[in-house]
Every structure is written in structure tokens, then in C-alpha cells.
Amino acid sequence: MIDYDIPGFTDKNDLLILEEFASKVPENGIVVEIGSCVGRSAYVLASTVASSVQVYCYNTWWVDDQPNLDAYVGDQTWQESYGSVDTSIESRNLLSIFETNMKQRGITNVIPMHQESPPEDFPFGEVDLIFIDGDHEFDGVYADVDFWYPRLSQNGVICGHDYCQHFPGVKKAVHLMAEKYNREVEIMNKTTIWRFAGN
Numbered sequence: 001m002i003d004y005d006i007p008g009f010t011d012k013n014d015l016l017i018l019e020e021f022a023s024k025v026p027e028n029g030i031v032v033e034i035g036s037c038v039g040r041s042a043y044v045l046a047s048t049v050a051s052s053v054q055v056y057c058y059n060t061w062w063v064d065d066q067p068n069l070d071a072y073v074g075d076q077t078w079q080e081s082y083g084s085v086d087t088s089i090e091s092r093n094l095l096s097i098f099e100t101n102m103k104q105r106g107i108t109n110v111i112p113m114h115q116e117s118p119p120e121d122f123p124f125g126e127v128d129l130i131f132i133d134g135d136h137e138f139d140g141v142y143a144d145v146d147f148w149y150p151r152l153s154q155n156g157v158i159c160g161h162d163y164c165q166h167f168p169g170v171k172k173a174v175h176l177m178a179e180k181y182n183r184e185v186e187i188m189n190k191t192t193i194w195r196f197a198g199n
């Protein structure tokens, strides 16, 4: 389900693709999202999968750790497209906003993680869907794909956001990782979502 009342950085086409990926996650499966912000994409993932699926959400939950957020939320065009984020001092902890957004919508299968990605370990099992939308610099994306790809289940999907000119590091890292793991990169129609083709 898509809910534009949750502010976010993902648009309708992105969310429809995430919905499609999430609809294929098996019962009792595992989803990992890196970069949840206040929950726009997490809500689509969590509301689409079966309630037996756990959705682990990694984020830097403190607004002040997000160098570009104040610039984005102050931008009128951005606000018109994506809604406004309250950055008053009371609202600088994104985790409480994220948790409220999930709770208000009856979502109980998200697990906010209190580390940045990549973590030191992920001891919860193989992952059926990985969505990477956290650190957008080359080193961060490279490290994320390198950590998470080997944790995919056999038919699992790894994908990410912002494969575009604005984020050259994302494009470069995704291609180098595809080369390393002998996979093809596919860009999903009308979006900046990449995935390793095949699954």
C-alpha cells in the first residue's frame, strides 16, 4: 500500500516497483531496507508482504546526521513533490516519527535497527529482498552491496534507489559490484531503481 502522507524521497513509480518486489517475498521471509527515513518506502514494503515477514530497517535516525536533509526540506519544489518534514528541535529524532508512522497504520512487522549499514553482522537469516537507499556515496553503496549481496536467499532480489546522474557514486558502485558478482544491472521502467537482473 502506498501512503503519500508519509513524507519521503521515493515517488509513485518507485513505490509501485517496491510493491511488486515485496509481493513476491515468501511467507516467513526477510526484507532489509537501508535508508528508511520516516518510512515512506518501509510502509510499502511492510504493508505488502505477509505479516509473517520481518522488515529490518536501517537508518541514521538523528536528523543532524543527515547532511542534506535541511536543504531538501526547505526547498519548495521538494515539498510540493514529497511533503514537508518537521525539523523543529522536538522532531529531530527520525526514529520516533518513523515508529509513529508505522504504528498509526497498524504495521507491526518492521524492526528498526540501531546501527548504520553495513552492520558488523546480520544473524537473522537469508534475506529475500534488499532495498538500498541509505548512503549514496560510492564507498557507502559499494560497502552495502558487498555486505548484503552474499546474504540474499536463492531467489532473493537486491535493488536500490537513485541510479541517476545526480548520484554518480551509486551508478559506479552498482556496476563494479555487478562485475564482481557476475550479474547484470537492470534499471526498472520509469524509475531510478536498479536491481541485479535475473530474480
Ligand SMILES: C[S@@+](CC[C@H](N)C(=O)[O-])C[C@H]1O[C@@H](n2cnc3c(N)ncnc32)[C@H](O)[C@@H]1O
Pocket: 007, 008, 009, 010, 034, 035, 036, 037, 038, 039, 040, 041, 042, 058, 059, 060, 061, 065, 066, 115, 116, 117, 118, 133, 134, 135, 136, 140
Ligand atoms: C534518501 S533517504 C531514504 C528515503 C526513504 N527510502 C523514503 O522512501 O523516503 C536516505 C536515508 O538513509 C540514511 N542513511 C544514510 N547513510 C546511512 C547508512 N550508512 N546506514 C543507514 N542509513 C543511512 C539517511 O539518514 C536518510 O535518512
